[in-house]
Amino acid sequence: MEEKQQPNIPEIFLSPYNPVNHENSLYKMWEDSGYFNPDKCVEDGIADRDAETFSIVLPPPNVTGILHMGHAAMLAVEDILVRYNRMQGKRTLWIPGTDSAAIATQSKVEKLVSKEEKKSRHDLGREEFLKRVDVFVEDSKATIVNQIKKMGSSLDWSRYAFTLDDQRYKAVMTAFVNMYNDQLIYRADRIVNWDPKGQTTISDDEIVHEERQGKLYTFKYNKEFPITIATTRPETKVGDTAVAVNPDDKRYQKYIGQTFDFVFCDVPVSVTVVADTEVDPEFGTGAVGVTPAHSKIDWDIADRSNIIRRPQVINEYAKMTVAGRLNNLKVEAARAEVVKWLEEEGLLEKIEDTIQNIATAERTGGIVEPLPKLQWWIDVNKKFTLKHSEITGIESGSEVTLKELMIKAVENGDTDIFPERFKRVYFNWIENLNDWCISRQIWYGHRIPAWYKDGETKVQIQSPGADWEQESDTLDTWFSSGLWTFSTLGWPEQTDDLKTYHPTTVLETGYDIIFFWVARMILMSTYHLGQVPFKNVYLHGLVRDEKGKKMSKSIGNVIDPLNMIEKFGADATRLSLIVGAAPGNDVPLSEDKIRAYKKFANKVWNISRFILTSIDDADWRQTPELTKRDNEILTDLRKNILEVTEDIERFSLYLGAEKAYHYVWHELADKVLEESKDILNGDNMSEKYARQYVLKECLVASLKTLHPFMPFVTETIWQELPKELKDHDILMVAKWPIGE
RNA sequence: GACCGAUUAGCUCAGCUGGUAGAGCGCUACAUUGACAUUGUAGAGGUCACAAGUUCAAGUCUUGUAUCGGUCACCA
Numbered sequence: 001m002e003e004k005q006q007p008n009i010p011e012i013f014l015s016p017y018n019p020v021n022h023e024n025s026l027y028k029m030w031e032d033s034g035y036f037n038p039d040k041c042v043e044d045g046i047a048d049r050d051a052e053t054f055s056i057v058l059p060p061p062n063v064t065g066i067l068h069m070g071h072a073a074m075l076a077v078e079d080i081l082v083r084y085n086r087m088q089g090k091r092t093l094w095i096p097g098t099d100s101a102a103i104a105t106q107s108k109v110e111k112l113v114s115k116e117e118k119k120s121r122h123d124l125g126r127e128e129f130l131k132r133v134d135v136f137v138e139d140s141k142a143t144i145v146n147q148i149k150k151m152g153s154s155l156d157w158s159r160y161a162f163t164l165d166d167q168r169y170k171a172v173m174t175a176f177v178n179m180y181n182d183q184l185i186y187r188a189d190r191i192v193n194w195d196p197k198g199q200t201t202i203s204d205d206e207i208v209h210e211e212r213q214g215k216l217y218t219f220k221y222n223k224e225f226p227i228t229i230a231t232t233r234p235e236t237k238v239g240d241t242a243v244a245v246n247p248d249d250k251r252y253q254k255y256i257g258q259t260f261d262f263v264f265c266d267v268p269v270s271v272t273v274v275a276d277t278e279v280d281p282e283f284g285t286g287a288v289g290v291t292p293a294h295s296k297i298d299w300d301i302a303d304r305s306n307i308i309r310r311p312q313v314i315n316e317y318a319k320m321t322v323a324g325r326l327n328n329l330k331v332e333a334a335r336a337e338v339v340k341w342l343e344e345e346g347l348l349e350k351i352e353d354t355i356q357n358i359a360t361a362e363r364t365g366g367i368v369e370p371l372p373k374l375q376w377w378i379d380v381n382k383k384f385t386l387k388h389s390e391i392t393g394i395e396s397g398s399e400v401t402l403k404e405l406m407i408k409a410v411e412n413g414d415t416d417i418f419p420e421r422f423k424r425v426y427f428n429w430i431e432n433l434n435d436w437c438i439s440r441q442i443w444y445g446h447r448i449p450a451w452y453k454d455g456e457t458k459v460q461i462q463s464p465g466a467d468w469e470q471e472s473d474t475l476d477t478w479f480s481s482g483l484w485t486f487s488t489l490g491w492p493e494q495t496d497d498l499k500t501y502h503p504t505t506v507l508e509t510g511y512d513i514i515f516f517w518v519a520r521m522i523l524m525s526t527y528h529l530g531q532v533p534f535k536n537v538y539l540h541g542l543v544r545d546e547k548g549k550k551m552s553k554s555i556g557n558v559i560d561p562l563n564m565i566e567k568f569g570a571d572a573t574r575l576s577l578i579v580g581a582a583p584g585n586d587v588p589l590s591e592d593k594i595r596a597y598k599k600f601a602n603k604v605w606n607i608s609r610f611i612l613t614s615i616d617d618a619d620w621r622q623t624p625e626l627t628k629r630d631n632e633i634l635t636d637l638r639k640n641i642l643e644v645t646e647d648i649e650r651f652s653l654y655l656g657a658e659k660a661y662h663y664v665w666h667e668l669a670d671k672v673l674e675e676s677k678d679i680l681n682g683d684n685m686s687e688k689y690a691r692q693y694v695l696k697e698c699l700v701a702s703l704k705t706l707h708p709f710m711p712f713v714t715e716t717i718w719q720e721l722p723k724e725l726k727d728h729d730i731l732m733v734a735k736w737p738i739g740e
Numbered sequence: 741g742a743c744c745g746a747u748u749a750g751c752u753c754a755g756c757u758g759g760u761a762g763a764g765c766g767c768u769a770c771a772u773u774g775a776c777a778u779u780g781u782a783g784a785g786g787u788c789a790c791a792a793g794u795u796c797a798a799g800u801c802u803u804g805u806a807u808c809g810g811u812c813a814c815c816a
Contacts (some may be wrong), residue, residue, distance in 0.1 A: 016777065209813080216816085231816060244816090280815065288816045297814045357813085370814095421744065425811070428743065432812075511811095580753060580764085584745090588752060596765075603776065610775035655754080658763075670780070677775095 010720045013612070017605035019569025019598075022716045027149055030715075035733050036156045038091040046733045047091045054085035055093040055501040057488050058148075058155060059509045059517070060163060060481075063098035064105050064140045067147035069543040069551060069589060070510065072561035073581065075151040076574040077540055077653060078508050082154055083708040084648050085505075087736035093501050095488045096155035098144060100137070100164045102477045103198055103363050106444040109133045126443050126472075133444050137164075147562060152570050152711045154732065159497075161488045163480050164446070171487035172446045172480045173461045175528060180459040182384045184402065184527075185438070187450075187457075189374045191296045192437055193359065196318040197366025200441040201375055203476060204434060205515050206362045214356035218285060218349040219342050221269065222262040226255060228349060230284035232356050233294075234342065235334035238267040238322050239313035242290035244301050247275035249286050265341045266324025267313075274305040293372050309372065318369050331369070376439040376448060376473065378402070380523075388530040396530065405526040406430050406519060414503075414532045415522060418651050419584040422514060422539055429515050438476045445474030482520035485533035506651075507534040510542060511584055538651050541586040543577065564594050571710035572597035578657045578709065600661060601713045604706065607669050608717045611699045614680050615692045620724055624693035625686055633672055633694050635740075637701055640667070642739025644705050657709050664702050672698065700725055701737040 034040035041047040056078055061071055078094060086092040109132055110121050121129040141162075148155070161168060179185040192201040218230040227243055245252040255273040262269060271289070278301065279288055292302035292309040302309045313322050320326040320334045329337060342348040359368040380402045389396045391405070392412040400408075407430055409415050410423060417423045439448060451458045451468040458464050480487070485507070489498040503525070509517065518537055525533035544550055545557040552558065564573045575597040581587040626634070640663040647656030672695070679691045700721070707714040711732065718731035728734045 013775090229816080233816090278815090283815060285816095290816090295814075295816085297816080300814090357815095359814095425744070428812070515812095582754085585753090590752095592765080593752090599776090599778095603779090606776040606779095608775090613775075650756090652756090655756095658754080662763080669776085673775075674780080 010612070012716075012720065013605070013609040017569075017602045017713055017716070019571065019601070019712060020566065023150070023152070023565075023570055023712050026712055026715050027152060030154060030730070030732055031149075031157070033730055033732075035086070035730065036094075036154050037158055038093045038156070041086070041733065042091060046728070047086075047089050052090045053093070053501055053505070054082070054088075054090040055095070055504040056082060056506050056508065057095045057485050057504055058097055058153075059507075059513075060097040060099035060161075060484070061144055061148070062101040062104060063137050063144060063162065064101065064108060065144060067144065067150075067561055069559055069561050069577070071148075072151055072573060073540055073543050073577040073587065074508060074510070075148060075153045076577045077538070078506075079151065079153050079574075079711070080578065080648070080653055080657075080708040081506060081508070081651075083711060083732065084736065086154070086732065087704065087707070087734060089735065091500070093159070093497075094153075094155045095159050095161065096145075096148065096153075096157055097161035097163070097484070097488060098141060099481070100162070100444065100477065102440070102445040102474065103200065103442055105133060105137065106442050107198070107364075109136050109444075112136070121443065130443060150562060150565050150570060151574065154711075159488070163477070163484075167490070168480060168483075168487050169446065170461075171483050171491055172475065173449050174492045175483055175524065176446075176449055176475070176479075177459055177461060178528065179378065184379050184382060184384060185376060185459075186379060187374060187376050189372060191293075191299045191370045192373045192375050193361075194316060194369045194371040194373070195361035195364055195366045196316060196369055197364040198361055198442075199316065201373060201437055201439065202361055202363075202368070203437050203478070207359045207368060208362050210358045210360050211355050212358050214354050214358075216284070216352045216354040217339065217342070218352070219347045220349070221260070221264055221271070221289075222345075222347065225260055225262065227252060227273070227287045228285045229287045229289045231289055232354065233291075233331075233335065234338040235320065235326065235331055236291045236294045236313065237289055237338065238264055238269060238320075238326065239291045239293050239311055240264075240269055240271050240289045241292060241302065241309075241311075242272050242274045242305065242307045244274050244276040244279050244288045244290050244305070245286060246279045246281045247277060249279075249281045252287060265326060265338050267322045267326070272305075272307060274301070274307060276301050276304060294370050296370055299370075299372070312372060314369060314371065316371070318367070375437050376450075376471075378436040378438055380406075380433055380435055386527070386530060389526075390529075390531050391526055402523050402527060403430055403433060406522050409522050409526050409532045415534060415537060417537045418539065419582075422511060422537075422584065426514060426519065429519065436476075438479050439471075439473040440476055441472075442474055445477060446480055447471065448473050448475060478516055478520050481517055482524035483528070485521055485525055486529055491528070502529070503532050504534045506536045506538055508538040508540065511539040512542065514539065536651070539584050541581060541584055543589050544586050545589065559589060559591060559594075564591070568594045568598035569601060569712065571601050571712050575600065575657060575661070575709055578653050579661065580658075581654050583651060583654075597710075600665065601710060603665055603669060604702075604710070604713055605717065607664065607673065608699060608703070608720075610673060611695045612720070614676070615696050618689060618692040618696070620693075620696075622689060624690040626690050626694070627687065629675075630690050630694045634697060636663075636667060637698050638738070638740045640739070641701060641705055641737050645736070645739050648708070660702075660705050660709060664706065668698055668702060696725060703731060704734060704737045707731050707734075 042049055082092055082094045113119055193207055195202050214232050216230055216232055217234050218228060220228050256275050259272045290298045290301050292299045293312040294314055315321050318331050320329045326334045326337055361368055383399045383401055386398060386400050391409060392414050393408055448471040449461050450471040451464050453468045485504050486502055489502050491498055521533040525531055561573055572594050576594040644656045644660050676691050679687055703714045703718055715731045
């Protein structure tokens with residue numbers, strides 16, 4: 001038996017691919033190379049000076065949070081797009097950042113301070129408390145940043161942004177002042193959504209409607225009152241100033257305009273009967289008790305009928321402020337008390353079960369209490385002059401509203417949304433959009449640059465003087481998030497980055513924040529820059545468990561990405577989140593699925609090992625004489641490259657990943673490698689050499705097409721490839737192969 | 741209540757601009773430990789929710805029905 005010559009194979013291939021041995025050092029190698037930064041790529045000739053640009057801003061994760069599968073999916077999608085475009089030779093920029101998550105962070109620190117020092121934020125005072133928050137944020141920042149890196153995210157860390165850093169502060173202040181000067185921001189007293197738990201106002205979009213079992217009470221204010229009314233909230237009736245009926249309702253027409261005074265549950269009340277077309281004669285008794293201070297609809301009815309809009313009978317702690325037996329009771333207790341009183345007085349006609357929609361605060365879960373408050377708003381319907389416009393169909397200097405800008409930007413295709421059906425969702429939302437309440441009663445955030453003295457108000461970034469007092473409210477975090485595509489690029493300065501990379505190419509985010517964020521970014525960018533913020537919106541689905549359930553700690557079905565990276569590698573984790581994840585569709589994820597892709601990483605590893613040992617003795621200076629089959633293999637290869645390329649270009653990553661996977665495993669490995677064994681061991685040297693050439697081509701190209709999807713294993717192998725096979729030492733910046 | 745989506749193999753889903761169905765996992769049988777803490781080969785399994793329509797031809801287009809899911813919504 002002749003001893004087969006032991007090929008010269010790199011030692012690392014002697015054992016299966018083990019991600020943990022390579023991932024951290026590879027990431028460091030990439031980072032040290034500087035090629036996450038497009039400037040460095042241009043400098044070293046990887047991208048041409050005038051190459052097309054490709055830019056994405058990372059939707060900033062909460063600075064104090066930890067990485068979950070949703071983040072992991074987002075990072076995987078974006079990194080694939082970024083790596084692909086970088087290999088295409090574009091000037092590719094992916095900007096990292098973190099978000100202050102104002103309310104969440106503040107309450108975290110509040111809890112911490114209360115636990116460790118037994119103090120409230122008010123004990124510490126605003127300034128001292130904010131110092132604690134800053135320290136906390138600084139400490140926890142490293143955690144999330146490191147976790148982002150674990151996924152292999154090729155972000156340009158030299159451009160890292162934090163929503164509350166100095167540069168972003170400047171952008172937010174400038175934005176506010178500009179909008180105020182255009183009278184798009186105003187201050188007004190009206191009903192707001194008050195979250196008693198969070199002790200702040202919230203916007204309409206931060207409300208979650210919950211269906212709950214409630215009761216509908218039908219009663220009279222007193223024995224003499226001629227009209228019976230129904231309500232689910234009897235405790236608010238001490239704040240009634242009117243009873244509204246439909247003007248066409250024959251039963252009540254004779255009372256319209258009359259005023260009745262009486263004492264209701266110890267509280268003197270005066271109500272006027274008014275006509276309002278919004279009242280449905282068919283519902284309940286056809287008469288509505290109007291409580292302007294605690295219901296938005298009632299406030300509007302009061303406005304239309306010229307009724308007084310107060311008294312306010314419930315305070316910020318959801319407690320009654322009236323005198324008598326209800327004094328200082330919580331609303332639920334007050335309700336029981338009022339019902340008891342109605343029964344005693346014989347005023348209660350009936351109680352029915354009903355399903356009522358309760359408004360709760362998204363972040364705290366508290367029941368929202370509508371209260372009248374003096375707050376800051378953005379007017380979405382006011383006409384103003386857009387000085388500069390690059391938006392298709394809107395001339396510079398034309399009169400528009402913010403709503404029109406938001407609609408136009410998508411309607412004209414300047415911003416395209418994937419999947420397409422979300423365009424309709426977007427338009428639908430804008431049509432029903434009301435003015436946006438942007439002030440919040442929390443401390444951690446951008447403090448509104450309004451200054452007060454003796455009833456006078458000035459809006460400007462710098463304090464007008466020591467005796468002027470600054471507005472204590474801060475801005476809704478989505479206000480600053482809305483500026484994110486351009487505040488991260490240096491706006492309000494006209495930086496090179498801003499000129500080069502804005503509008504950004506893609507915004508990739510979850511469909512659940514299309515209103516919160518996507519719409520607000522379009523609003524802010526079109527207004528401040530006259531540009532859309534991004535040319536494409538790619539909406540990914542939510543990561544769910546294998547049964548399609550939402551992952552949650554209480555159910556215990558959470559799959560931790562860091563744990564998965566540890567177990568199966570970042571490449572496997574990425575692929576599991578991409579394959580089968582059509583944009584806009586939820587992704588079912590299981591540990592088995594991730595394990596399957598770890599096997600694939602190992603398969604790639606072994607394919608490479610086989611090919612490398614098979615081509616070890618090849619001399620690449622010869623010209624290969626390809627057989628018909630050789631050419632066929634190369635054609636298949638290029639066809640696969642083309643398909644993967646097209647899929648990535650049209651954001652169908654789930655298809656591209658699957659095709660790349662399928663080709664490598666079931667075409668290259670199962671067919672090409674198997675049939676090559678005879679040729680490689682045969683005596684026909686010309687045929688053997690030709691096949692070696694083909695295998696080399698297949699390996700190099702496959703590593704490249706796989707790289708965006710599974711950067712670590714492909715780069716690890718690349719580093720072991722003989723120099724003469726590579727067009728660059730680092731696969732991350734090698735040239736994307738050409739398909740046909 | 742309005743709008744949107746889904747309904748295709750046991751499970752999870754692909755099927756873009758219409759031409760009599762595909763993948764992965766699972767299952768069955770056989771082979772394999774000299775690229776592969778395995779892998780390969782072969783196989784079973786679907787009246788593409790239902791009904792009507794357009795068409796030479798329909799998972800694929802139109803309309804309607806049913807079931808499930810989602811988003812939005814001020815009915816007191």
